[in-house]
Amino acid sequence: MDTTQLNFSLVKILGVVTIFATVFVIYQLVFNVFFHPLRKFPGPKLWAASRIPWCYHQYRGRLHSRLLQLHTIYGGTVRVAPNELSYATADAWKTIYGHRKDEMGKDPIFRLHTPTGAQNILVADRETHIRQRRLLSYAFSESALREQEPILQLYTRKLADQLSRECNEGPLDIVAWLTFASFDLIGHMSFGENFGCLDEGDYAPFVRSITAMASELIFDQMWKYWGVMALRKYFTPKGLVGQRIKNVKTAMQTVQRRIERGSDHRDFLHYILSANEEKAMSPAEINVNAFSLCIAGSESTATALSGAAFYMLTHPPVYRQLVKEIREAHADEKEITLASTNRLEYLDAVITETLRMYPPVAVTLPRRVPAGGEVIGGEFVPQGTTVGVHHYSASHSPDNFHLPEAFLPQRWLPGTRDEPPFASDKKACMQPFSFGPRSCLGKNIARAEMRLLFAWLLYRFDWQLELGHKEWRQQKMQGFWQKKPLFCTLTPATR
Template sequence: MNSILRIGELGSLGQIVARYPEAIFAASFIFLVTWACFHLLYNIFLHPLKHFPGPTLWAATRLPWCWWQYNGRLNDRLLELHTKYGHTVRIAPNDLSFTTDTAWKTIYGQRSAEMGKDPVFRLHTPTGSQNILVADRETHVRQRRLLSHAFSEKALREQESILMMHVNKLQEQLSARCTSGPLNMVAWYTFTTFDLIGDLSFGENFGCLDNGDYVPFVRATESISKELTFMQMLIYYRLQKVRQIFMPKGVAGARFQNVKRAMDAVDRRINRVTDRKDFLYYILAANDEKGMSRAEINVNAFSLSIAGSESTATLLSGATFYLLTHRHIYTILVKEIRTAFKSENEITLASTNNLEYLGAVLSESLRLYPPVAGTLPRQVPPGGQTIDGAYVPAGTSVGVNHFSCFHHPQNFYRADDFLPERWLPGIRDAAPFEKDNRACMQPFSFGTRNCLGKNLAKAEMRLILAKLMWRFDLELVEGRGDWMEGQKIFGFWAKPPLMCRLEVMRRD
């Protein structure tokens, strides 16, 4: 009672703090340490996921996950953990990572109660409007219905002339420049895919191929991917309002600047009446009372222009590197392409479908160097879910890590080696590939939210690589055999230059 009176005599809380600052600081520190220790011990010994395998420190706190994510090496580390602990690993207090084909089906497959995107890691658009990549289920169904017209087989056939124009422009630019010295194929693939997808998205290309250089929209892609990666960590710790403190210089705000550029391009395209069969043609043609708002069209055009170009350029860069560091495979592919066509004009979307070895090379490149290398996290719905034989409680964040799944030694024979023959008919079901778990290879994701543009992406890959290999002899510049070593991933691969010598093949 006396102590209560003495405190009352001190007056306000501010006076107490002013009179006993050291005591208040010590008490606060002790409280925080005690709370942190309890939180860590609860995660390790009492949490509903305590029975799942994984490193103890990762189970206790998300900080190890954040550390590897911040340094761009999370996927490498997750592969190490999966190799050590198995197909199911606890990678954070409330997160499980999987690497099986059955997990793909359970987590991402069609179901009455959808496993929705994890709200903590569900990245929102800079304007707040939903696009097809982040939309809730109802909005996603509506938007996908509209966008499906733009990515149909019929649309792809009608868009072939646009694809051909840009791929042929790439060929001419490479022919004009290859005698001047080695060329950075990462840059030239990026110029092509961005020009092409910009043309399909907005009805105007970026001009990268014409200028042989990046424009601001394209150059900002790396900063955008880093911004998204860092925002995931800030949202988890509820620090997004002070993101300027933690975000590296030149990264913050990159997305918003590019969305503004996309909005201006969309406005110009809509105001320009045309029957040209680009994406907006199909979207606007099917835009009824259940269609998209202008804000939704803006953010979808922006997202498609990034996702539909960076991923294709990444795959082509990886495939080129693997081919040029495996000369016997390169020789087989070149022979297939050059014997299949008498002239470059014969190389079309339809004709490249018949190139089995090209398809195998691209599939193996997607496995070893997936453009989407990370995890697309989902949240277990109410009632929980059994995944790979184990019950996972509601609210748990779950997902299949692409890189770990495709590289797991229990999923593929010689999982780290470039072996395109594992995908060839007549070989893939025989030794030593008969035990390959090909069903776990889902580079375009799985289920109702899989990549809508996968057919377009595959068509671009086949067309560009076939035309390139038909016209040019390629060779990797000496000392670039370690191009893959140490590459970091911030949403997208942070690719260094891939310097190659090109020589136009002589035909007598």
């Protein structure tokens, strides 16, 4: 066979392959739209045909807002991919994430995976999760929180003192400083070693890489869905590749230092290391749990604190009411404690409304429907379907909340939350710490930290938002919110 004949044969083979591939793709698209078991569920046809629209908006960091638009158009249940249903209803929380005999397992493609492969409390199978959660529950108990108050006070005062020194130099990026405090605090509470952000007035390398790490995870999930993980290094931005492995190594080194030096301080590792052999974690589990607890407990709190600062400063009546409540309740900074701030109803309402408007976890935590299928929201869903409640849509849906885009702390106050126009709010739709047996262990610590920090800072300083930052909330979401600087002028409060 000469070269001409060979080339002609190759062209024919390529042509046949192309035809078959095209026919298969068309068949798949048509099947997904018109014959798929989920065809009866509402949603845009393009999204039903392929996951490409979902991935496109995820890549752009706008999936959260696009899913909200879809829920506003189609209702509480929307088909957002060929084999995925998104929910924004209270009963979906209970059915999907609540206590069940046959737990809806995490979606094997879109679940979080640790870089080392070891299971942590966020990704573990049911048996491992129960063992790890029982072990860690002591570290997040009410008694443990009371023991940790000196540490909370230490970093709160350190933040306030640093801001007192810095505020004379001009406007401050309050997002950065709240992040410094959150990471230093959780580092100390996790393994007795802070990151030194407050001391240096700058992000530690580990802290600075958190956003890139979250984005890397999002890209990995998409490559895994399409079965092209081998291509990830060519298409994932270079600044993102390897961030998770790098951060886990840093956490492992920190854990090892903590184990070698020992400590009487009851940090999270104290409870892990003191477990008996039957319940104990392996060294690999200890490393990934310390890493995950550190990230989850700091980034989410920093996000909520930053959001609360933005909303109170862009709503002057809210700011004035907060200042009034905090300063009237305390005659001196020494009186500001976990117990005293727990009694501040308006502050707690501001924090709750912030978590609704700006949930630190604004994504879907996907699960797979188990064998036999399940009825969700009154409709039967076949086994193998990916399902989940989309946090952002559930909290922002006009079907769930009165004026959902308005920041209204009074919707959570005892005297007004059950009265019109808030009586019809479906408050169970909002679950910022998730729901059921895998809900966030650290929610009490997170809320206590937020109350204490804001009480101190609003007692010591008068705040003013700098011009040009009212569009701060227009952020991308890739795992975590891509937060922008928020410059504020702080001046010592006059008594």
